[in-house]
Amino acid sequence: MTFLRRTIPLAICFVLGITIAFQYYVPNQHSSAFLELMTRWDKIIAGFAVFIGAYSLFHLHFSRIKFKAAGWGYSIFVFIGAGIMLFFGFYNEGEGLLADKQEGSMFDWLYIYVQVPAGATIFSILAFFMASAAYRTFRARTVESALLLVAAIIVMLGRVPLGALISPYLPLAADWIMSVPNLAAKRGILLGVSLGAIATSIKIIFGIERQYLGGGD
Amino acid sequence: MRLIVSLLCVFITVVFHGTGAMAQYLEQEFTESTLPEELRAFDVPDDAGGSIGLSWKASPADSPDVSYIVYVSTSENGPWQEAARITSTTGYKSDAPQYFGFRKKQRNHHFVEIQLQKILPGSNVEKPYYFKLAVVKGDSVKEFDEVVSARAKGNWFNMSKLNNLIIMVVFSALVLYFISHARRHPGMFLRKISGLEAVDEALGRATEMGRPVLFVHGLTPIGSISTLAAINILSRIATRVAEYDTVLKVVNNDPIVMTVSQEVVKESYLEAGRPDAYNQDNVVMVASEQFPYVVAVAGIMTREKTAANFFIGFFYAESLLLAETGATTGAIQVAATDSYTQLPFFITTCDYTLMGEELYAASAYLSREPMLLGSLRAQDIGKAVVIGAIFFGTILSSSGINFITQLFTGF
Amino acid sequence: MLDKFVNIDRRIIFVLVAIAVIVSLLLTFRLPIPPTPPVLSIYNTIEDLPPDSHVLIAFDYDPAAMEELQPMAVALLHHLYSKDLKVIGLTLWPGGTGLAEQALVTLAGEYNKKSGEDFVFLGYKPGVASLIINMGENLHTAFPTDFYGNDTQTLPALRGVHSLKDIDYVIDLAAGASAETWIAFGKEKYKFDMAVGCTAVIGPDLYPFLDSRQINGLMAGLKGAAEYEVLVGFQANAVEGMRPQSVTHALVVVFIIFSNAVFFASGGWRTTRKRLGGAGR
Numbered sequence: 001m002t003f004l005r006r007t008i009p010l011a012i013c014f015v016l017g018i019t020i021a022f023q024y025y026v027p028n029q030h031s032s033a034f035l036e037l038m039t040r041w042d043k044i045i046a047g048f049a050v051f052i053g054a055y056s057l058f059h060l061h062f063s064r065i066k067f068k069a070a071g072w073g074y075s076i077f078v079f080i081g082a083g084i085m086l087f088f089g090f091y092n093e094g095e096g097l098l099a100d101k102q103e104g105s106m107f108d109w110l111y112i113y114v115q116v117p118a119g120a121t122i123f124s125i126l127a128f129f130m131a132s133a134a135y136r137t138f139r140a141r142t143v144e145s146a147l148l149l150v151a152a153i154i155v156m157l158g159r160v161p162l163g164a165l166i167s168p169y170l171p172l173a174a175d176w177i178m179s180v181p182n183l184a185a186k187r188g189i190l191l192g193v194s195l196g197a198i199a200t201s202i203k204i205i206f207g208i209e210r211q212y213l214g215g216g217d
Numbered sequence: 218m219r220l221i222v223s224l225l226c227v228f229i230t231v232v233f234h235g236t237g238a239m240a241q242y243l244e245q246e247f248t249e250s251t252l253p254e255e256l257r258a259f260d261v262p263d264d265a266g267g268s269i270g271l272s273w274k275a276s277p278a279d280s281p282d283v284s285y286i287v288y289v290s291t292s293e294n295g296p297w298q299e300a301a302r303i304t305s306t307t308g309y310k311s312d313a314p315q316y317f318g319f320r321k322k323q324r325n326h327h328f329v330e331i332q333l334q335k336i337l338p339g340s341n342v343e344k345p346y347y348f349k350l351a352v353v354k355g356d357s358v359k360e361f362d363e364v365v366s367a368r369a370k371g372n373w374f375n376m377s378k379l380n381n382l383i384i385m386v387v388f389s390a391l392v393l394y395f396i397s398h399a400r401r402h403p404g405m406f407l408r409k410i411s412g413l414e415a416v417d418e419a420l421g422r423a424t425e426m427g428r429p430v431l432f433v434h435g436l437t438p439i440g441s442i443s444t445l446a447a448i449n450i451l452s453r454i455a456t457r458v459a460e461y462d463t464v465l466k467v468v469n470n471d472p473i474v475m476t477v478s479q480e481v482v483k484e485s486y487l488e489a490g491r492p493d494a495y496n497q498d499n500v501v502m503v504a505s506e507q508f509p510y511v512v513a514v515a516g517i518m519t520r521e522k523t524a525a526n527f528f529i530g531f532f533y534a535e536s537l538l539l540a541e542t543g544a545t546t547g548a549i550q551v552a553a554t555d556s557y558t559q560l561p562f563f564i565t566t567c568d569y570t571l572m573g574e575e576l577y578a579a580s581a582y583l584s585r586e587p588m589l590l591g592s593l594r595a596q597d598i599g600k601a602v603v604i605g606a607i608f609f610g611t612i613l614s615s616s617g618i619n620f621i622t623q624l625f626t627g628f
Numbered sequence: 629m630l631d632k633f634v635n636i637d638r639r640i641i642f643v644l645v646a647i648a649v650i651v652s653l654l655l656t657f658r659l660p661i662p663p664t665p666p667v668l669s670i671y672n673t674i675e676d677l678p679p680d681s682h683v684l685i686a687f688d689y690d691p692a693a694m695e696e697l698q699p700m701a702v703a704l705l706h707h708l709y710s711k712d713l714k715v716i717g718l719t720l721w722p723g724g725t726g727l728a729e730q731a732l733v734t735l736a737g738e739y740n741k742k743s744g745e746d747f748v749f750l751g752y753k754p755g756v757a758s759l760i761i762n763m764g765e766n767l768h769t770a771f772p773t774d775f776y777g778n779d780t781q782t783l784p785a786l787r788g789v790h791s792l793k794d795i796d797y798v799i800d801l802a803a804g805a806s807a808e809t810w811i812a813f814g815k816e817k818y819k820f821d822m823a824v825g826c827t828a829v830i831g832p833d834l835y836p837f838l839d840s841r842q843i844n845g846l847m848a849g850l851k852g853a854a855e856y857e858v859l860v861g862f863q864a865n866a867v868e869g870m871r872p873q874s875v876t877h878a879l880v881v882v883f884i885i886f887s888n889a890v891f892f893a894s895g896g897w898r899t900t901r902k903r904l905g906g907a908g909r
Contacts, residue, residue, distance in 0.1 A: 021385070024817075025378050028371040029265045032765045039758030046438075046473070046754040053472030053502045060501045071520045100777050111691075111726045119692035119723075122508035126534055126829070127876060129541045131645045132638040135883040137565040139891050149888070153881050159828075159851060161659030162874035175664070183835050186557055189573040190836060193555045195388075195599045196574030197442040199592040202392045204445060208588055211452040211580060212445050212477060334790040437805060440757065506723055507804070508692040533804050534693075534829045545638075558833045627816070 010207040017205035058082075085110060151177050258348050258367035261330055262316055263378075266371035267342040271329045272310060273350065279305035286351040286358070287329050289336055293347050293364055300336045300348070301329045315377035315628035319619070333369060342369050377628040392595040399591030407590060412551050412569035413582050416454065419549045423524035424463045430454075431523040433514055433539060434469035434478070435530025435554065436507060442577070443531035443555050444474055448481055449580035450529050450553065455482045459489035466517065467500040470510045475502040511535045515542040528552040528567070529576070532559045540566035553579055630894035634887070641883065645876060652875040659870050666838055667855040670823045670845030671707070673797060679712040681796040682789055686810065687731070690723030693803035693827050699853040699866035700801055700825040701731045707860045709739035714785050715747040716795070718771070720759065720806050725752045729775065744778055748785040751775035756806065757813045764792045764818040792818040801825040807834055811842050825852060 020038065023031050061075035088110060093102040101107075140146035157163040158174020203209035254274040261268040271287055283305040288297035310316075310323035313330070317323045333342045345368045351360040399405055423430045432451055437444050451467065458465040467478050479500045486495040503513035518526065519542065526543040528536070528550070536552075536559035543550050544566045552563035553571035563570045571579060574596065581589035610621035663671070677683070685704065689697045708715050717732045719725055732749050741747055750771040753759050762770035767789060768780050780786055788794060798820050800810045807824045815822045821844055824834055828849025837843045847856055850873055853866035 025375050025382050026373060027263055027265045027375045028373050030371075032265050036762055036765045036769065039755060039762045042440075042758040043753065043755035043762075049472040049476070050505075050754075051472075052476055053505060056472065056475055056502045057504075060498055060503075063498055071516065074516070108726060112730075115723070116691035116694060116727075119506070119508050119690060120695050122511055122538075123534065123692040123695070126538060127649075128642045128645050129537050131876070131880050131883060132641045133537060133541060133562070133565050134880050135636065135641055135887045136638075138884045138887065140888050149884065153884065156877045156881055159849075160874040160877045161661050161851075161854075161870050162878055164660050164662065171662075171664075178832065179835060179839065182832060183839060186832070187836055189557045189560075191603055192574040192596075192600065193557070193577075195596045195603075196577035197555070198385075198388060199392050199596050199599075200442050200446055200577045202389050203396075203589065203592055206393065208396060208592075209449060209580065211449040212481065332793065335788050335794045338788055338790070438756070441805075506690055506692070531805065534827065556833075558830055 006210075006213060009213055010210065014205055014207060017201075021205075151181075253350050253361060253363075255326070256350060256361075256363055256365055258346075258365040260367055260369050263372055263375040266369045267333050269331050269333065269346055269348070269367045269369050270316070271331065271348055271350075271365070272326050275309070275325055275327055276305070281306050282354060284353045285327065285329075286353060287331065288349050288351065288360075289331060289333075290347045291337070291340065291344060293366070297349065298336065300331045302353075303327070303329060305352070314623075314626070319623045344368065380624060381627060388595070388599055391598055392592045395594040395598075396588050396591035399587040399594070403587040405587065405590050405594065407582060407593070410571065410575055410578070410582055412553065412571045412575070413579055415549070415551055415569045416583070417457065419525035419527075419551060420454075420457055420461050420463065422549055424461045426524045427463075428522055428524035429464040429466050430458055430525045430527070431514075431517065431521075431548075432465060432467045432527045432529065434467070434471075434474055435528075435532045435556070436470055436510070436535070437531040438471045439473045439477060441531060444471075446555075446577050446580065447530040447553075448474075448477055450527075450576075450583065451478060452481045452485050453580060453583040454527065455485035456489050459486045459491040459494055462491070462494065465499060466521070466523070468503050468510075468514050468517065470502060470505050470507075472502055472505075475500065507533065507535055511538045514539055518542050518546050518548065522546055523548050526550045528554070528563065529579075530554065531556045532563075537562035537566065543567075630890055633890040634894055636887075644883075645879060648875050648879045649872045652872040655871070657871065659874060661851075661854050661858050661867060661870060663855040663859050664852075666846040666848075667852055667859070668845075670704075670799070670825075670847065671856065671859045673821065673823065673844060674704075674707055674711060674713070677711065677713055677796055680714055682714045682716060682786075682794065683708055683797045683799065684716040684718070684792075684795045685728075686798070686800045686802075686806065687717060687719040687724045687728035688721050688800055688806035689727070689803035689827075690721050691727065692723075694727055695865075695869070696827045696850050696853065697801045697803060697825060698727055698731065699850070699864060699869075700847055700856060701728070702735065702864065703853060703856040703860050703862055703866070704799060704825070705731055705735040706862045707856075709735055709741050709746070710860075712746075715741075716750065716785070716789070717747065718750040719752045720756050720809075721803070722752050722754075725775075743776065744774070744783045745785055748780070748783050749775040750780070757809050760792075760810060760813045761817070764814060767791050792820055795820050798822045799825060802830065803827050804830070807837075807843075811837055815842060823847075 016038070020035070023035055057078070061078045063069075064072045064075040085107065088105065088107040090097050092099055092107070093105045095102055138149050138152065140149050154170065155174045155177055157166060158170040158172075163170035163174065200209065204212070253276065256273040257271070259270050259272075261270045281304060285303050285305055285308075286299055287301040289300035290297045305327075308327050308329055310326045310328040311321070313328055317328070331348070333340060333346065345366045347364050347366045349361060349364045351358050420430060432454060434447055435443055439445070455465055465482065467482060469475050469478060479497055482500050483492075483495050483497075486492055503517070504510040515538065517523070523543075523546065526540075526548045528539060529552070532539075532554050533556070536554070536556070540550060540552065540563055550567040551569045551571070552567040553576045554560065554563060555573050555576050557573060560570065560572055578593055581593060606621060606625060610625070613620060614622050674683070685701065687697075687701060705715065715732065717728050719728045729749055732747055733743070736743065736747055743749065751774065753771065755762070759770060767786070771780050774780055774783065792798070792814055798810065798814065800807050800822070802824060803826070807826060807830075810822065810824075814820070822842070823845035824837075824843050825847040826834060826849075828851070831846070831848025831852075834843065834846055834848070838846050847853060850866050850869045854870050857863050857866050
C-alpha cells in the first residue's frame, strides 16, 4: 500500500518535475509535443475533477438538510439553483443536449439577469468593507503609520479624476508613489517569494516535502 | 548690407547644390546598387524549427525612406512571395541579442526572422526555402538576383536560456546541499514568526470555547506553489487539531485541492491517533467561483461562529471580504499569503499575518524538521546573491557597463 | 462620548458610503479624465497595427468583475473593429463565456463584422497555464473548434495563425491571477506583445511587469477603462462610473481624517495598541 500511495506518486513527481523543468530549455518540436501531451492530460484531469467537486457540494448540502444543521434552509437553494440551470442548459431552447448552444436562451437570461448582478453585488460590498476597515485601522499611531496614511490619501485622491481637479500634481504624486516606493517594496517581496517558491518546488520534486501526499513522514 | 546679401547668396547656392547632389547620390546608389553584401540565410537557432533568419550587411545608403523587401519561395526560380518588409534603418542583428549577443558591431548587419508557417500556412517547413532581396525607394523597386536558401530545423538546446539553466542548477544544488547539511547539523537558528507561534494559542482558544477552527484555502489550483505550501501547513494544523480534539473545517474552491486536502487531513488525524474524529464533510469545496465562494465561507463563519480562522494561500479581492467578516465574529485570525496586493487587507483585519516567503517557511517552522529547515538557508544565500547582483549591476549599469545586466537578461 | 466615534458602528459607515454612491449617480457633473501613459501605450500599439493583424483578447473574468472589465472589453473592441483588425476571443474562466460572447457579438453587429471571418470566439477551456502552453505550441489542437463548433483550421479569421507566436498583440482582461500566468507561460515562452486590463485591486500587482516591459500597457480598474473610452471617443459606463468612484474615494479620505482627529482628541494615541485590527470588535 505504501508503494502505491507513496513510492509511485513520489516517483511520478520526481520524473515529471525534472523532465518538465528541463523541457523549458529544449525548443525541439518533440519536446513541444511532449509538453502538449502533458497539458492535455492535465486538462482531462481538471475536467473530471469538476464531477468530484459537484458531488462534494451536493453531498454537503444534502447532509445539512438531512441533519437540519444551522441555516439548512439555504442549502435548499443550492439544489433549486443548480436544478434550474441544469434544466435550461440541457433543454437548450428545445434543441437538446447534443445540439450547439442556442442564442438568447433562458439559460442566457438566467446568466445575464441573475448570476451577473448577484456576482457584481458581492464584489461591490468590497467598497463598504474597505471604507469600514480604513476608518478603523488607518490611525497615525507612529511616524511610520502617519507616513503610510499620507501616502494612502495621496494615492486615493490621485487615482480618481477628482484628484486632478484638486491639484494637477496629485495624480503625478500618486503615480510616483505607486511606481517608485511601492514598486521597490513589492519587488523585494516578490524576489523573496520567488526564491521561496523555487526552494519549495525543489523540495517537492525531490520528495523532501511530501505533506501534500498526506501524513508526516 | 552687401556682405549680408553675398553671404545669403552663398548660403542658398550651397544648400541647393548640396541637396541636389545628395538626391543624385541616392538615385545613383539606388539604381546602380550592387548586390547587398554578405547576404545569408540560416536556420534560426534555439527554436523548434519553422523559422529562417536572413542577414546582410548594412549599406551606407540606408535611410528612413529606403526599405528592404524579403521575398520567399519554395523553388529557386520562384514564384516569389513577400515575406517581410523593413525600413533600411531598422532590423539589425543588435535587435536580437538572444541569437547574436550584445556586441556593438552587430549593428552593422541587418537581420530579419521569417516564420514560415505565418507566411506560407500549411507548407512543409522542413524543405529548403529560397530568399532574395529588393530595395524600395518611393515607387521604385529594385530586385536583386542573388538567391540564398536555408532549411529550418528544430534545436535540442536553447542557448539563449543558458544563464537561466546555470542559475537553476546552482540554486537547486545550494538547496540540496543545505538540506543535507541541516540533517547532519540540526539546531539551525530560525527567527521567531509570531503568526506561527500563535497557531497553538488559536487552537487552544477554539478548544476552550468548543467552537470549530476554519481553514480557508486561497483561490489558486493545486499546481500553484502557494496552494501546495498551504496544504503542507494544513497537514501540521490538522495534526494539532486532532490532538486538541476540536473540529477542523476546511473550505476551498477547487475539486482537486479538496480531494488532496481530504487525504491530508485524514492522514493527519490517523497520525494523531484519532481516525474516528475525521469527518469527510468537514473538508469541502463550497463554490468554484470567487464571490459565491466568499458568500459561502462568510456564511460558515457567521453561522458556526468559528473561534479561529486561518487564511492560507493565494488570495484576490475576496481577502478583505473574508477577513473583515471573520473580524466581526470575533475569531482569532491568522493569514499567510504570497499575494502581496492582499497583504494590507490581511494586516488590517487579522491578528497575525505571514508575509510572502514566510508562507513557504511555515511548514518547516511548524515541523522543525532539519531537512525542511535547510532550504531556508539556501534561500538566504540566494537573496544575498540577488542583492549583490542588483547593487553592483545598478552601479555598473549607471557607469555604462552593462555586463551584469546582460548576464541576467532573460529571453 | 468620543469613544463612540472611535469605535463607530460599521453600519453607519456603510450607509454613508451608499448615500455617497447613490447621490453621485443621480447628479450629473463632468470630471477630467486625462489618459495615463500605460493606457495610452495600449491605444498607440493598436493604432500602429496594420489592418488584418491578429489581436487576441482573453476575457479572464466572470460577472463579479464585469463592472470594471466589461467596459474595457467594449472600448477595446470598438477600437479593434474600427481598425479592421482580426479579433480572437477566448476565456480561461468558465463564468466569462457569456460576457465575452456578448461583447464580441454585439460590437461586431455595429461594425458589420462576421464571426469566423473578422473575429473568432474560441470559448472556454479548462487548464489555465497548460491551456496557454498548448496554444503556444499549437492553437488549433488547443481549440480544434470555435465556440460555435466551426473547425478553427478553416476559419478565415485565423489564417496565418498557427500558435500564439503568430498573434500580433495579446490583451488579457484579468480579474485574477491569469495575467501573471499569461506572462509566465505565454509571453515569456512564446514572445508576443502583451498588455493587461485588470480590476483596480490587482492593478498594483502588475506594475512590476510594466516596469520590466513584460507588458507594454496596463489598464487598471474603472479609471483605466474610462481613459480608454475617452481615447476611442466612446464615453459610456466607465466614464459615468468615475463620479461615484471619485466621491467614494473622497469620502474614505474624510473618514480617515475624521477618525484620526477623534483618535487624537480622545487621547487614544497615548495608549499604544498592541494589536492591529482589533478596533471595532
